[in-house]
Structures are given as structure tokens and as C-alpha cells.
Amino acid sequence: MAPPLLSFPGKNPPIVPLPSLYRPTTTTATATTSFRSPPPPPPSIGSAARIQKLIAAQSDPLLAKEIYDVASSLRPDLLRRSSLHTLILKLARARHFSAALSFLRHLPSPSPALLSSLFHTFSRVSRPDLALSAFRRLLLSSSPPCPKLFNRLLSALATHPSSLPAALSLLKSASSLGVTPTTRSFNVLMFAFCRVGKLSVAYSLFNRIFAVGLTPDVASYRILMQGLCRKSQVGTAISLLDDMLNKGFVPDALTYTTLLNSLCRKKKLREAYKLLCRMKVRGCNPDIVHYNTVIIGFCREGRPLDACKVIEDMPKNFGCLPNLVSYAILVHGLSSRGLFEQANGYLEDMMGRGLVPHFSVFHALIKGFCGVGKVDEACRVLEGMLRQGVAPHVDTWDLIVAGVCDEDREKLEAAVLKVVKEEEWRRCTKIVQLGGALEEYMIRRFCMRNLQRDRCW
Structure with missing residues (x-):
């Protein structure tokens, strides 16, 4: 029997909400987001150090360039400046100049070490014009270079005589380029002009050192003295040495070597010996x-x-x-x-x-003794030579054999037997090389022994 319905007289029954059987937990936008796939992870191509080692290990520069291009397209965040430096040097050394300069343009401020290596490479492959071009691009892209890098460029240009005018013009315009030249800058060009025989230009550079407010060093004087000695102007070089000493400079060992050699070649041996004796007094021990x-x-x-x-x-x-x-x-x-x-x-x-x-020292003395007939003294020199473990030359044996054959055959036989019995000497000197006199003498000795033996029988 059904239970009776409740009634409220004079009022409508209250509406009692039914419990909800389905209640959505997220909105449509939220649901759409929850079903979206996560972004893919970046490709794994190794660490930055591994990429750099891989580029550096390639002997083919074009293959190293391809590795760099692939790595830059996949993970540019892993590339280091050192990897690009290595690639540029590889391309330049393999004479791929256009590719090397193209990568160099991508660098906002190339390091001095990279540019110094490039200058040396371009000079070594006889392209100093590329070194000058890279230097001009550096002036447009960054601050003025340091004096050390400027001197490196001058050295690269001065190696080639055809580039000496450009190097000289660059040195004269250094102040307008914002570069401060040093004494080393002038020394580089002085040495180059002395090497090609243009001593007047080297002299003008030497005087210009004082004009720009710098002071020449020991190398400046030495370079100029070497140029004077090459021109056989040793007297002027000695005067320059006196001026150097009066200004308080102490010449180095190479300076004195140059002057001594030049004085000896000019047959000024008394002056050379005097200079040798004065070296220690002037602060340089010979x-x-x-x-x-x-x-x-x-x-x-x-x-x-x-x-x-x-x-x-x-x-x-x-x-x-x-x-x-x-x-x-x-x-x-x-x-x-x-x-x-x-x-x-x-x-x-x-x-x-x-x-x-050396065996030539013994040979000179043996030849002299044999020439004046002093064979005994020559043999004593030969014995001393053998005691020192020095193998005589064939010509030395010829001198001894020829001298001994004229005096005493018994002495010759004893000397030959001594050489034959000593294994070490026998390896160094062959008996058949001792000369025609020894061969003829041995044949006669063997014939005489056979004749005596036949008589005994």
C-alpha cells in the first residue's frame, strides 16, 4: 500500500531539488587544452664541446663547414665562438679564402688571437693583401686594434717585398687610424728594408722613432748595424755602437757577433780582438x-x-x-x-x-805529418784516432799505407793485422779500400810465404 502524500493546506508544495547525476568538471576550453600534445624536445646532437671537437678533428675544411652549418640550423644555442674561430682558420689554411672571409663577416668583433693567426696564415700563403683587407674590416666593425695586433699585421706585410710600400704607408697613418705605434712597429719595417738593401729608408725610420716621441731600443740599433755590415760599412756600424753606448744602452750578444764577424771579413783583426776584449768591460760577457x-x-x-x-x-x-x-x-x-x-x-x-x-781533424794532421816524412808521428795520431773510436777515412789509410810502405814492411804488416783482428774497426774499414799499395804488398807477401812453404817441403 502506497504511503499517503503530504499536503500543506493553502500553500503550494516546495520544490525540492533533485541531486544531479552528471556535473561537468571542466569547461570546453579547458578540455580542449588538456588534450593538446606537448611540444617536441629539441634534437639531440651532442654538447657544445663535442661539436667543437668534431669540427676541429676534421682534416677536410669543407666537411667541417658542413658540420657547422648543420649544427647551426639544428641547435644554434650550442655553438661557441671558438668553433667558428677553428673553422675560419681551417678554411684560410686550405686556401678557401672567400668562405673564411664570409664567416669572418659574421663575427661582430673578432678576437685579436684569431686575427693574428689569420695575418700569419695569409702571409704564409703569399696573400698579404687579404691580411690588409681583414684589418680594414676590423677598423669598420670595432674599436681600434691593440699595438700588438698592429705589429702582427706589419710583420705579415713586411715578409713580402712587394707589400713594403703598403706597410710603410700604414705605419705613417697609424695615428689617424687610432692606433698607437710602438718601437717594435718601427723595428719590424727597419729590418724588412735592411733585408732588401734599402738602408736609407731604414735610417729615416730610425730617425722617425725620435720624432714621434719614442725611444729606440737595443734591437733598433742592432738592426741598423746589421744593415750597415751587409753594405760593408763596418766603420759606420762601429760609430753607431759608440753612440749606443754613450746613450746608456748595453748591446746584446748578437750585436757583438755581427760586428766581430764583419770586422774579421774586412780583415780588421786587430780591431776585432780589441772589441772582444772590451766586451766584458761594457757589460756583455763574451x-x-x-x-x-x-x-x-x-x-x-x-x-x-x-x-x-x-x-x-x-x-x-x-x-x-x-x-x-x-x-x-x-x-x-x-x-x-x-x-x-x-x-x-x-x-x-x-x-x-x-x-x-771529427775524423777530418785527425786526417789533416796525418796528411801533414806524412807530407813532411814523419810517418811515426802520423801512426801515433792514427792510434789515438782508433782509441777514440773514430773510423779513419779511406784517404787516411792511403796516406798511412803509402808512407809505411816506403820505410818498413814489417810495420805495415803489423798495422794491417791489427785492423783485421779488431772486429769493430773491420766493420768500419774494408781491407780492399786501403789503397792499391796495400793490395800489391799483400799479394807479394802471400806469394813469398807460399814459395817458402814449397821449399820446406
Whole structure:
């Protein structure tokens, strides 16, 4: 039986809301957003360091350029400036100049290290005009370059004689370009003009150093003195050295080497020796190169006894000991003048100091002794040569064999047997190379022995 309905007399029944069976949780726009796919992740092409190593490892610059183009199109955020620097240098060194300059234009401010390497590369491939073009583009795109980069450009231009006028014009207009030249800038061009023989231009550059408010350094004086010595104006170079010393500069070792060599070649040996003695007083200790230069000069002019005086003064006055070159020059010089006993004394002194002479030193002395008939002395020199482990030359054996054959055959046989029995010497010298005299002598000895044996039987 159904329950009775409730009634409210004189009023309408209240409307009781029914519970909702479906209630949407989101709006249409929100629902649409919830079903949209997330953006795709960026492609994975490796890290920035990996890309840089990959570009640097390619031997083919065009392949490295393709790798850079692909990486820049996919992930430009991973590219470093160093990767572009490496690519530009690869293209320039492979003579892809247009591609290298095209990438260089993309750089708002190229680093000085990159430009310095480019200047060197363009100079090495004989294209200094490209170095000058890159420098002008740098002036238009950024602040004026530093003096070091400016000097690098001058060096690249000065390497080629055809670019020297452009380098000189660039140096003269440095102030208008906002570049402050240094003494090094003038030295670079002075050296280049001295090398091509234009000493007047080098002199004008030297004087211009004072005009722009700079001071020349030791290299400035040395470059100018080297140019004067090349022109055989050694007297003017000595005057410039005196001016340098009066202004308080201390010449370096290379400056003195240039002057000593020039004085010796001009046969001014007395002046060269005086300059060598004054070096230590003037603040530069002479080294073995300076002494050997003077020794060569004396021996070249046939004055080996004066060279002996230089060698004797070395240890007691300057504390510098002779080396292999010093003794070799002196022994050759003494031997050429017939002073074989003195030469032999210096040879023994040389070996007593633990120095092993070249075989030519022994050969010169052996040749001299054999030439004057002193075969015993020549044999003693040969024995000393073998004790030092130096293999005699074939001509040396010819001299000894020819000298001994004229005096004592028994002595020759003992010398030959000594060479044959010693394995080390036998490897260095073949018996068949000892000369025709030795071959003839050995044949006669063998024939005599066979004849004696036949008689005994």
C-alpha cells in the first residue's frame, strides 16, 4: 500500500531539488587544452664541446663547414665562438679564402688571437693583401686594434717585398687610424728594408722613432748595424755602437757577433780582438761564439799563432773554455801553415778534455805529418784516432799505407793485422779500400810465404 502524500493546506508544495547525476568538471576550453600534445624536445646532437671537437678533428675544411652549418640550423644555442674561430682558420689554411672571409663577416668583433693567426696564415700563403683587407674590416666593425695586433699585421706585410710600400704607408697613418705605434712597429719595417738593401729608408725610420716621441731600443740599433755590415760599412756600424753606448744602452750578444764577424771579413783583426776584449768591460760577457768568430778570422788570414793566443786567454781572462769547433779550427789552421807539432799538442789537449774530434781533424794532421816524412808521428795520431773510436777515412789509410810502405814492411804488416783482428774497426774499414799499395804488398807477401812453404817441403 502506497504511503499517503503530504499536503500543506493553502500553500503550494516546495520544490525540492533533485541531486544531479552528471556535473561537468571542466569547461570546453579547458578540455580542449588538456588534450593538446606537448611540444617536441629539441634534437639531440651532442654538447657544445663535442661539436667543437668534431669540427676541429676534421682534416677536410669543407666537411667541417658542413658540420657547422648543420649544427647551426639544428641547435644554434650550442655553438661557441671558438668553433667558428677553428673553422675560419681551417678554411684560410686550405686556401678557401672567400668562405673564411664570409664567416669572418659574421663575427661582430673578432678576437685579436684569431686575427693574428689569420695575418700569419695569409702571409704564409703569399696573400698579404687579404691580411690588409681583414684589418680594414676590423677598423669598420670595432674599436681600434691593440699595438700588438698592429705589429702582427706589419710583420705579415713586411715578409713580402712587394707589400713594403703598403706597410710603410700604414705605419705613417697609424695615428689617424687610432692606433698607437710602438718601437717594435718601427723595428719590424727597419729590418724588412735592411733585408732588401734599402738602408736609407731604414735610417729615416730610425730617425722617425725620435720624432714621434719614442725611444729606440737595443734591437733598433742592432738592426741598423746589421744593415750597415751587409753594405760593408763596418766603420759606420762601429760609430753607431759608440753612440749606443754613450746613450746608456748595453748591446746584446748578437750585436757583438755581427760586428766581430764583419770586422774579421774586412780583415780588421786587430780591431776585432780589441772589441772582444772590451766586451766584458761594457757589460756583455763574451761567449764561445764570439771567440770562435775571432779564431776563424785569424786562421782564415793565415795567423794561427794569434788564434792560439785567443784560446789561451779564454779560460784565464773570461772563464770560457774552448769547444770542439775552437780546437778543430785551430788544428786545421796550424796544419795549413806547417805547424804540425803545435797542432798535435792542441789535439792531445782536446782529447784530454774529453772531446772527441771529427775524423777530418785527425786526417789533416796525418796528411801533414806524412807530407813532411814523419810517418811515426802520423801512426801515433792514427792510434789515438782508433782509441777514440773514430773510423779513419779511406784517404787516411792511403796516406798511412803509402808512407809505411816506403820505410818498413814489417810495420805495415803489423798495422794491417791489427785492423783485421779488431772486429769493430773491420766493420768500419774494408781491407780492399786501403789503397792499391796495400793490395800489391799483400799479394807479394802471400806469394813469398807460399814459395817458402814449397821449399820446406
